Amino acid sequence: MAMIEFKGSHFEREVILWGVRWYVAYPISYRNLEEMLKERGVEVDHSTLNRWVVKYSSQLEQAFVRRKRAVGTSLRMGETYVKVKGKWKYLYRAVDKDGQTIDFLLTAQRDKKAASRFLTKAIRYQGVPEKITIDKSGANAAAIEGYNTAGNPEIELRQIKYLNNIVEQDHRAVKRIIRPMLGFRSFRSAQNTLAGIEIMHMIRKGQLQDRGDLTPAQQFYALAA
Missing domain, CATH: 3.30.420.10 (Ribonuclease H-like superfamily/Ribonuclease H)
Incomplete structure (x- = not known):
């Protein structure tokens, strides 16, 4: 299984995954997220956060599909x-x-x-x-x-x-997560962001295999391993 590549970023892998997960897990805007990270000592522009979500959500979706539990017929x-x-x-x-x-x-x-x-x-x-x-x-x-x-x-x-x-x-x-976003600027941005939202929603519903005692947040981060 190929790992998700984080090389070339000015930020650590953990920080990027924080930003992506918080955005797709909670009803917040990118400017809200920028403030939240700043309080934790991370200076990152909201446009950079947008690039992270668009870039990594689709890759995380691919990792999730490989580990998704079987569903009903x-x-x-x-x-x-x-x-x-x-x-x-x-x-x-x-x-x-x-x-x-x-x-x-x-x-x-x-x-x-x-x-x-x-x-x-x-x-x-x-x-x-x-x-x-x-x-x-x-x-x-x-x-x-x-x-x-x-x-x-x-x-x-x-x-x-x-x-x-x-x-x-x-x-x-x-839709509760989407509402504060006030619409998407491009179809690709919408497509990839929605993938991240759906992943987090499925994780909360227990749809990831071999999740053990991991919290939903830990399960999300484990997809990048």
């Missing part, structure tokens, strides 16, 4: 809104019936093509689910039906809104 799938450069984009997410995160994907559109991309990504990493529950979204239904008619293993489709409340509730935990 009954999915609840939905999407929520995220503002990027002043425009709404769409964060597709799915959890199993126990609330464990299956996968997530930020897309520019909310249509069958976007839903199909998310479904394909989730299946690639988590396997084919037995059933997927959605709300009344026609795009999501079309994506699942399209998958079934392409000669793939049949997925049972259920459109029952109250059964999908679990994923709607799970959206809120992610």
Whole structure:
């Protein structure tokens, strides 16, 4: 397993990981984080903190995927809104019936093509689910039906809104962290930052293998080892 590379930085590995984790774990702004680190004797500009989060969150996500616990085969799938450069984009997410995160994907559109991309990504990493529950979204239904008619293993489709409340509730935990950010400046920044937020959210839900007695913070830092 390749280690995450921190060479070339003016700051120690531990300081960088503090900054990344605090930002994706708590509802704070980069200027809030800059002040917090300054109180601990670390002088770092908020723009540098942004670069850390964007650069390292995607690498930490790759490390997490390799160590993620198995999830259930009954999915609840939905999407929520995220503002990027002043425009709404769409964060597709799915959890199993126990609330464990299956996968997530930020897309520019909310249509069958976007839903199909998310479904394909989730299946690639988590396997084919037995059933997927959605709300009344026609795009999501079309994506699942399209998958079934392409000669793939049949997925049972259920459109029952109250059964999908679990994923709607799970959206809120992610949106609570995003709210103080007041939108993202680029799609890449949004994509990578959301990856960090989702990692921390999954760690708190106990989705990392072999976590032992480590705290959620220690589990996050261990991903960089």
